[in-house]
Amino acid sequence: MAYIKRMIIVALLMLTQATLLKAEDGQALWLRGNSNIKVTVSGPGHSPVVDLAIAELKRGWHGKPDMVLNLRISDNPAIKGDGFQLEESAISARTELGLLYGAYELLRSQYLGSPARRFVSNPSYSRRILNHWDNLDGSIERGYAGRSIFWGEKENGLSITEQDKEKWTAYARANASIGINGSVLNNVNASAKILSKPYLEKVRAIAERLRPYGIKTYLSVNFSSPVLIGKLKKADPLDPQVQQWWKDKVKEIYALIPDFGGFLVKANSEGQPGPQDYGRTHVDGANMMADALEPFGGIVMWRAFVYNPSPEDRTKQAYKEFLPLDGAFRKNVILQVKNGPLDFQPREPFSPLFGGMTKTPVMPEFQITQEYLGGSKQLVFLSTLWEECLNNDTFKNGKGSTVAACTDGSLSKTDFTAIAGVANIGNDVNWTGHTFAQANWYAFGRLAWNNKLESKVIAAEWIKQTFLDSKEKKTDAKFAKTVQGIMMESREAAVDYMMPLGLHHIFAEGHHYGPAPWFSNDKIRADWTSVYYHKADEQGIGFDRTRNGSDAVDQYHEPLSSKLNSLSTCPEIYLLWFHHVPWSYRLKSGNDLWTELCLRYDRGVNKVRSFQKDWDRMDGAIDKERFQEVQSKLRTQSRDAQIWKDACLLYFQQFSKREIPFDIERPVHDLQSLKELTKSRDYN
Amino acid sequence: MAYIKRMIIVALLMLTQATLLKAEDGQALWLRGNSNIKVTVSGPGHSPVVDLAIAELKRGWHGKPDMVLNLRISDNPAIKGDGFQLEESAISARTELGLLYGAYELLRSQYLGSPARRFVSNPSYSRRILNHWDNLDGSIERGYAGRSIFWGEKENGLSITEQDKEKWTAYARANASIGINGSVLNNVNASAKILSKPYLEKVRAIAERLRPYGIKTYLSVNFSSPVLIGKLKKADPLDPQVQQWWKDKVKEIYALIPDFGGFLVKANSEGQPGPQDYGRTHVDGANMMADALEPFGGIVMWRAFVYNPSPEDRTKQAYKEFLPLDGAFRKNVILQVKNGPLDFQPREPFSPLFGGMTKTPVMPEFQITQEYLGGSKQLVFLSTLWEECLNNDTFKNGKGSTVAACTDGSLSKTDFTAIAGVANIGNDVNWTGHTFAQANWYAFGRLAWNNKLESKVIAAEWIKQTFLDSKEKKTDAKFAKTVQGIMMESREAAVDYMMPLGLHHIFAEGHHYGPAPWFSNDKIRADWTSVYYHKADEQGIGFDRTRNGSDAVDQYHEPLSSKLNSLSTCPEIYLLWFHHVPWSYRLKSGNDLWTELCLRYDRGVNKVRSFQKDWDRMDGAIDKERFQEVQSKLRTQSRDAQIWKDACLLYFQQFSKREIPFDIERPVHDLQSLKELTKSRDYN
Incomplete structure (x- = not known):
């Protein structure tokens, strides 16, 4: 407990420093709102999370001076999960994390100059996760903002410095401020080494820094780990020895990281090993891991990004492979599906898997890092891309079955929901290389919390917090409007x-x-x-993906499939995708x-x-x-x-x-x- | 004589071939006018030049079929030098070369579709010379069209192939067709080796190819030649041994090349040796060479492009150095002056030496090769630049004393007049790298012949001959007009x-x-x-070159000097040159x-x-x-x-x-x- 307190003090120190020194190098992200305005905050006793919430409120208070604000745990049925209710002089939540999220929301609305009002805010997804494609040597696949903040170059990536720890805290705080609550710490093209003792020790150290901010730690795992770092001859998921290996490994992990989130798996995709290497299915593989994780509350995020060198249209393959498996997965397995059926292109139609799977939960995977959209050289605000995807109607249960509804539990209840974003974060001073790439990190978090938020609102929020003072200067309104205009048009420009x-x-x-x-x-x-x-x-x-061609159109529900199939009704933005x-x-x-x-x-x-x-x-x-x-x-x-x-x-x-x-x-x-x-x- | 006849036959063969094979690779330049229309031409007996004129007329005749054309030597006083008179069915000239120039003019007017009319055309300058900045290793200083056509890479540049000879003939023909009558075969930054026996032998070979087309050969000489290739200890122009060395050398040259034109000299400029190395003046140096050349009719072109590392404004130095020497040069010396006082910039005011020298003849040096105007990468038609220079009023003898008048003998009679252009020719298939750079070669020749020709006329002539057929296609007029527009605006665009x-x-x-x-x-x-x-x-x-600054303005005559001196009257195109x-x-x-x-x-x-x-x-x-x-x-x-x-x-x-x-x-x-x-x- 003393240890945790020390952690908190360091964290609080950190968040004070972050915006004081060299304020405008981008390091402070959207968290520039230090304030001298006094506020009294009372909380429901003390805990690391509650203390953090109080500290943040005191640090960034832009409301009425000398107010008394009350944080309270509530069983208000309108509040779900880690949601919260804001009132004139109180934040209510079911959980301590809810109070923290409520604190960030209150501070944000104060900074943005929106009058405080009574409202409830619940997260759209219960798991809001960043995927870091960080390799253990510190390099980042499709990273454009320097090297990994988790895996250093020294001691096989295992070294830990004070700076590292401070960075992890600052990272956790930034994520918490926008509602992100999970981080996959390593590349989906995973090194098996991540599950070896020394790396798990480092994961523990990272997790300790993320925990106060409510960030759960996840790992990408290599399906062949039992062979590569265990002493087994194969990784066949139906082999009892293999199953036992995973059970033992999971137990080992949870001993180190009690709140460990689970595994992210890229299997039988682009050369990665998987259950098919042993004649088994994705179900066999995912369920084996799910069984190991289940006792500890862990989940498996199984990626649907699979395709093989075959004459079949690549964009059809994931659907064809996973649809027959629908319903066969364990309850703690979720299918992680990229927004489009191909690969994070500037524009794709949504993946038919969102509307296709009926029993297996599906989570969207967005790419925050701009692999196909200009790296950190180009200003492309991706929120509009994600908004477009979320709002697409799959017609799964008739009109209104948007991708959002298919994934956030609105259409059918699931034990949990999730959304993932491939992070654009590196050890560059400003975290993301391009200042405006910070907006994509921000937008992902905001959309993960509320998948109905409009991109233009997100942009406006981000601009003000990132560039402007709480108290508006004369030029601020013009700047905000101009930059919002740029951001809102930027993705369409890139498509063009x-x-x-x-x-x-x-x-x-x-x-x-x-x-x-x-x-x-x-x-x-x-x-x-x-x-x-x-x-x-x-x-x-x-x-030609019409019925005369690869017939990818028929992976969509009617009336969409026929609409896409016809040259005259296919939306022109998808014209050459389908015709x-x-x-x-x-x-x-x-x-x-x-x-x-x-x-x-x-x-x-x-x-x-x-x-x-x-x-x-x-x-x-x-x-x-x-x-x-x-x-x-x-x-x-x-x-x-x-x-x-x-x-x-x-x-x-x-x-x-x-x-x-x-x-x-x-x-x-x-x-x-x-x-x-x-x-x-x-x-x- | 048999030898010369063989030469002619080769030359005639060449000019037939040149336009037959791979016609549109640019090799044929503006000489694409082969024709099958029959004409009978009678000449004043036979000579290499007359035979060439007849052959050209037969080859490129676009006049009335089966006409009889008469070439005749005339003492018509309206015809000067190598000028000519065109009539319905005759070309008259004082010289055989005049007939050749008349033939080219007639063919050109036929091809251009201008009706034949009676008129006299006399050259503005008696010596119309290309300066090749070709080094003996085959490289070309400021050349952008391949390597030298004169100096090869093999045998220290001394090898001669059949292809070389054919190239020289084609080169001579192209020049003759636009009136050029002299070529300086080597770089003004001259290697002394050019005056050694083996190189002079090669010069002879080149001269034999140029001679039938009326092109005289000149050489750039290194002032230190008596030291560098002779056995003398110094090159002091007042030293009798040095004077004798030059006399002997000149005699040797004329024994090989009886119609040798003379020397071009860059002395005491940019590190080149010169008379000042011995405490002597440009006059001492130039006159020494002039005395050696005089018995053979040779001339010295002494470059005025001199400047020293001194606090004095560089653009003032040539004027200051040469004006005191005015009148002290021998009659066969001419001062070669770049169009502007600096160095071939996209735009310069004219050199004050044009209006400054009153007794010493001055010749303009234009730069055809685009050292400062985009090499062979950019389309910049330089005719407008030269036209601008020639039309500038120096006010030397009051209004109307244009640079043209100051140099072409209109203002004061001199024994000879001259104009030089630094060639843009190399061994590229199309001669000049950029197709449109051919237009600059063409324009220089045309302006050297007639310094009152308008650039827009030159452009139109060149476009038609270079790109279009004699008989117009539907699209031709539009092409001609469009391209003329581009050419006419191109130099101003480059300035911009x-x-x-x-x-x-x-x-x-x-x-x-x-x-x-x-x-x-x-x-x-x-x-x-x-x-x-x-x-x-x-x-x-x-x-600031005003009277408050370097006072360069006062190297010009009034009222120009005061006009340039005042910020309000200085033409804006020269604004930052003078202010x-x-x-x-x-x-x-x-x-x-x-x-x-x-x-x-x-x-x-x-x-x-x-x-x-x-x-x-x-x-x-x-x-x-x-x-x-x-x-x-x-x-x-x-x-x-x-x-x-x-x-x-x-x-x-x-x-x-x-x-x-x-x-x-x-x-x-x-x-x-x-x-x-x-x-x-x-x-x-």
């Missing part, structure tokens, strides 16, 4: 300059930053090339497909230029440091948008054999030089 | 995106392609840095200086983009090969114009501390990255 009209996965091999629609390679599987996806030829462009469309096809704009494609690419480039203009006009409205950082990155984004436009138009023009409309700006690169550039340049 | 409003020499060190306004280096002389020239500071920008102007100064546009500077850079970039649009619209109007080559180069030019704009605006903004007007496109580079880029990238 990268992959408009339903194009997908025409990225350069490997780095997934720049364009390579030409990418084709006989030596690798077709579905790892670009030409597999766009299928451009002299007739037209696009992947191979003739170059001469007239779109709703009246333009033929080729012309429209050109105009979209051009629009995307010009959009980024308009972001530059908007941003530059804000010179002086905020601190120089972040202003210039963003200005510089927008310049890069502008150049790189032009590279995208030129590469795609010049490449596709070889098939369309049509002129780029003469009234738009001409390419400024040659195709050949772009092929070299995207290969050679440091693009990731 | 490189150095508007009189800025000068802010190029990257060494390559002179990209921008480096930041270039400053304490270890080299100040006048080799950029900051020396723009002098940007928090108050303003520009070089250090406050950032807030209002220009005629109503904009302050900083704003106007931004708008000019932006206008330049947009101009190149409009060239791209214009060119792209011409797809199909000409051969694919050259269309695509130009298209690709315009793309590069567009990117590089943006680099210029960004580099200069971001750099100067550090001093102006003003915002780039928000309604223009924002920079897409950072200053620091541009510093790296222009240093590291292959820019020349």
